[in-house]
Amino acid sequence: MPTVSxxxxxxxxxxxxxxxxxxxxxxxxxxxxxxxxxxGELLLLGAYTLLAAERAxxxxxxxxxLAPLLVGLLGLALELLVVRRLRERPLDTLLATWAxxxxxxxxxxxxxxxxxxxxxxxxxGSVELLGVPYPxxxxxxxxxxxxxxxxxxxxxxxxxxxxxIRGTVADRTLAAAxxxxxxxxxxxxxxxxxxxxxxxxxxxxxxVSVDPQMxxxxxxxxxxxxxxxxxxxxxxxxxGAGLVGGGESLVAAFxxxxxxxxxxxxxxxxxxRRVAGRRLRRER
Amino acid sequence: xxxxxxxxxAGALATTxxxxxxxxxxxxLGAQPxxxxxxxxxxxxxxxxxxxxxxxxxLELAAAEINAKGGIxxxxxxxxFEDNKTDPKxxxxxxxxxxxxxEVLAICGPITSSARDAMIPxxxxxxxxxxxxxxxxxxxxxxxVFCFNxxxxxxxxxxxxxxxxxxxxxxxCFGADYVWPQKMFAHAEKLVAGLGGTxxxxxxxxxxxxxxxxxxxxxxASGAKVLLFALPxxxxxxxxxxxxxxxxxxxxxxxxxxxxxxYLGAFGPGKGQDMYVAVPFVASSEATGPRDFVARIRxxxxxxxxxxxxxxxxxxxxxxxARAVEKVGRIDREAVVEGLEGLTVEAPTGPVTIGAKDHHxxxxxxxxxxxxxxxxxVEALGPQAPEAGCG
Numbered sequence: 001m002p003t004v005s006x007x008x009x010x011x012x013x014x015x016x017x018x019x020x021x022x023x024x025x026x027x028x029x030x031x032x033x034x035x036x037x038x039x040g041e042l043l044l045l046g047a048y049t050l051l052a053a054e055r056a057x058x059x060x061x062x063x064x065x066l067a068p069l070l071v072g073l074l075g076l077a078l079e080l081l082v083v084r085r086l087r088e089r090p091l092d093t094l095l096a097t098w099a100x101x102x103x104x105x106x107x108x109x110x111x112x113x114x115x116x117x118x119x120x121x122x123x124x125g126s127v128e129l130l131g132v133p134y135p136x137x138x139x140x141x142x143x144x145x146x147x148x149x150x151x152x153x154x155x156x157x158x159x160x161x162x163x164x165i166r167g168t169v170a171d172r173t174l175a176a177a178x179x180x181x182x183x184x185x186x187x188x189x190x191x192x193x194x195x196x197x198x199x200x201x202x203x204x205x206x207x208v209s210v211d212p213q214m215x216x217x218x219x220x221x222x223x224x225x226x227x228x229x230x231x232x233x234x235x236x237x238x239x240g241a242g243l244v245g246g247g248e249s250l251v252a253a254f255x256x257x258x259x260x261x262x263x264x265x266x267x268x269x270x271x272x273r274r275v276a277g278r279r280l281r282r283e284r
Numbered sequence: 285x286x287x288x289x290x291x292x293x294a295g296a297l298a299t300t301x302x303x304x305x306x307x308x309x310x311x312x313l314g315a316q317p318x319x320x321x322x323x324x325x326x327x328x329x330x331x332x333x334x335x336x337x338x339x340x341x342x343l344e345l346a347a348a349e350i351n352a353k354g355g356i357x358x359x360x361x362x363x364x365f366e367d368n369k370t371d372p373k374x375x376x377x378x379x380x381x382x383x384x385x386x387e388v389l390a391i392c393g394p395i396t397s398s399a400r401d402a403m404i405p406x407x408x409x410x411x412x413x414x415x416x417x418x419x420x421x422x423x424x425x426x427x428x429v430f431c432f433n434x435x436x437x438x439x440x441x442x443x444x445x446x447x448x449x450x451x452x453x454x455x456x457c458f459g460a461d462y463v464w465p466q467k468m469f470a471h472a473e474k475l476v477a478g479l480g481g482t483x484x485x486x487x488x489x490x491x492x493x494x495x496x497x498x499x500x501x502x503x504x505a506s507g508a509k510v511l512l513f514a515l516p517x518x519x520x521x522x523x524x525x526x527x528x529x530x531x532x533x534x535x536x537x538x539x540x541x542x543x544x545x546x547y548l549g550a551f552g553p554g555k556g557q558d559m560y561v562a563v564p565f566v567a568s569s570e571a572t573g574p575r576d577f578v579a580r581i582r583x584x585x586x587x588x589x590x591x592x593x594x595x596x597x598x599x600x601x602x603x604x605x606a607r608a609v610e611k612v613g614r615i616d617r618e619a620v621v622e623g624l625e626g627l628t629v630e631a632p633t634g635p636v637t638i639g640a641k642d643h644h645x646x647x648x649x650x651x652x653x654x655x656x657x658x659x660x661x662v663e664a665l666g667p668q669a670p671e672a673g674c675g
Binding site for chain 1: 329331332333334337461487488489490492493494495497498499501502504505518519520521522525526529530531546547549550551552553555590
C-alpha cells in the first residue's frame with residue numbers, strides 16, 4: 001500500500017487539476033449562469049493550440065500562452081454570436097452550445113485527424129517528493145492551478161471589473177441602471193471563462209491523450225465541481241474541485257475507479273439537494 | 285488513378301460476354317453490368333473514426349482488386365459506406381436501409397460490440413450476411429454472422445504463457461468496465477491458473493477517467509510483474525502516459541490487449557516501449573505477404589498511412605465474400621453464406637479458414653512488441669483456431 005501522504009498528494013493533484021478545468025466554468029456557469037456544453041471543446045481547442053504550436057516549432061511555453069488567447073477570442077465570438085442571443089432561453093443555450101461542441105470536435109477531426117496525439121511536457125523529469133519520484137509536470141499543473149485561483153480571486157474581489165461582474169450577477173437591472181455596460185461585462189466574463197478553458201486544455205495536454213474526444217471526459221466532473229461549490233467565486237470553486245476531484249482520487253485509491261465515480265455522483269446529488277433547498281428557501 | 289482504364293476494361297468484358305452469349309438478356313451495347321452492392325456500416329464520426337478509416341482502407345483495396353480482375357462473376361463490386369456515428373441505434377437504421385432499399389449482398393462492419401449486437405437481429409430478419417472484422421469477446425453467432433478477426437483465446441493463448449515465462453508469473457488485470465475486457469480477463473485467469481501463476485489484482489474502470497494515479501499506485505504496490513491491460517482508445521493512451529510518468533512501466537511489463545499500429549505515435553518518442561500483444565497482422569513484418577500488402581495500401585492511400593490488422597481483416601472480409609460467391613456460382617445472400625462456410629482464403633499472412641459451423645476464422649497470429657516507433661514481430665505463432673463461444 002502506498003503511503004497515505006502520497007495518496008493525499010495524488011488527491012491534491014487531481015483536485016487542483018480539476019480546479020484548473022472548472023475555473024472557466026465557474027465564471028460562465030457559476031456566475032453568468034450560462035450552461036456551456038462546449039466548455040470541454042474549448043479545452044480541447046486549448047490542447048490542440050499547444051499541439052499546433054509545438055509542431056510549428058514555437059515550443060510549449062508559447063503554446064501555453066497562445067491557447068488562452070485564441071480560445072478566449074473564440075469564446076468572445078461564441079458569446080456575441082450564440083450565447084447572447086439565447087440569454088432568456090437557458091434550455092436553448094444548452095442545445096446551441098452542444099451543437100457548437102459537435103462542430104468544434106469534427107473540425108478538429110478534419111484538421112488533425114481522429115488519432116490521438118502526444119504533447120511532451122516541458123520538464124520531463126521527476127522531483128523526489130515524499131520518497132518517490134513525482135512527475136515534474138504534475139507539480140507544474142498544480143502550481144498553475146494555484147496561480148489561476150489566486151488571480152481569479154484577486155480579479156473578482158479586488159478589481160473594479162470584478163466588482164462590476166459581481167454587481168451584474170447580483171442584480172442585473174440595478175447594475176444596468178447604475179450605468180454598468182452589462183452586456184459588455186457578460187461578453188468579457190464569458191471570454192475570460194473560455195480563455196481559462198484554453199489554458200487548462202494546454203496545461204493538462206501532456207498528462208492525457210490529446211484526441212478529439214478529450215473534452216468530453218473533463219466536462220462532467222467540471223460541472224459537478226461547479227455545482228457542488230458553495231459559491232461561484234475562486235474559493236468556492238476550489239472547494240468544489242477539492243470535493244469532487246480529491247474525493248474521487250481518494251475513493252479510487254481505497255476502493256476502485258467505478259466505486260469512486262459512483263461515490264462522487266452520490267455526493268453531488270446529496271449536496272445539490274441541499275443547495276437547491278437553500279436556494280428555494282431564499283427565493284421564498 | 286485508373287478509373288477510366290478500369291471502366292474500359294469492364295466495358296470490354298461486358299462486350300465480350302455479349303458476343304460470346306448472343307442469347308443473353310438484351311442489354312445496351314457496352315453498358316456495364318449492374319454492380320454488386322456491398323454495404324459498410326462503420327464509424328466515420330463520433331469517436332472511433334480511426335477504426336472506421338482503417339476498415340475503409342482495407343475494404344477499398346479489396347474492392348479495387350476484385351474489380352481489376354473483372355469483378356464478382358463479371359459484375360463490379362460497389363461499396364456503400366454508411367457512417368454509424370459510433371452509435372448502435374444509427375447502426376441499425378443504416379443497416380436496415382442498406383438491406384431493404386439498397387438490397388446489398390452483405391454488410392461489412394461495424395467496430396463496437398454494442399453496434400454489432402444491435403445490428404445482428406436486423407441482419408437475421410433481412411437474411412443478409414454481416415461480415416464483422418474487429419477483434420471481440422466472442423459469442424456473436426448465427427447463420428448470417430461471420431467474424432474475420434480474433435476472439436480472446438486467439439489473442440491470449442500464446443501471449444499469456446510467453447509473458448509468464450519471460451517476465452514473471454504474477455499478473456494484474458486492469459481494463460474498461462464492459463464485456464470485452466471482462467471476457468478477456470476471464471479467459472486470461474484460466475490460462476494463468478493453468479500455468480501456476482497468480483492474479484494479484486483485477487479491476488475495471490469506467491470510460492472517461494482522466495486521472496489514473498490511484499490505480500497506478502495500487503498496481504505498483506501489488507508487486508505484479510505483468511499487467512494485462514484492456515482499456516481501449518484514448519483512455520488507454522492516457523493510462524499508459526501516466527503509468528510511464530509515475531514510473532510503473534519500469535516495474536512491470538504490459539500485455540496491451542487489443543493493441544495495434546493505430547496506437548503508435550500516441551505515446552511520444554521513446555515512450556510506451558516494450559508492450560506486448562498478439563495480433564493477426566504486423567505491418568513492419570519483413571515477410572513478402574505483409575510487406576506487399578502494406579505497399580498496396582500505401583500506393584493508394586499515401587506513404588505515411590498507418591496499416592493495422594483492422595485494414596487486413598476488412599480486406600479479408602470482402603475478399604472472402606468475392607471468393608465465396610465465385611465458388612457457389614450465383615450472386616445472392618444465401619450463396620454468400622453457403623460459400624463462406626468452410627472456405628479457405630489466401631491472406632497476406634497465409635491461409636485463413638472460415639469455420640463451417642462457428643463462422644469464425646482460423647488465422648496466423650503473431651506475438652509482437654512495441655519497439656521505437658514501430659510494432660515488431662517477436663515470434664510467428666502459426667495458425668490459431670478460435671473458441672468462438674457458439675456453443
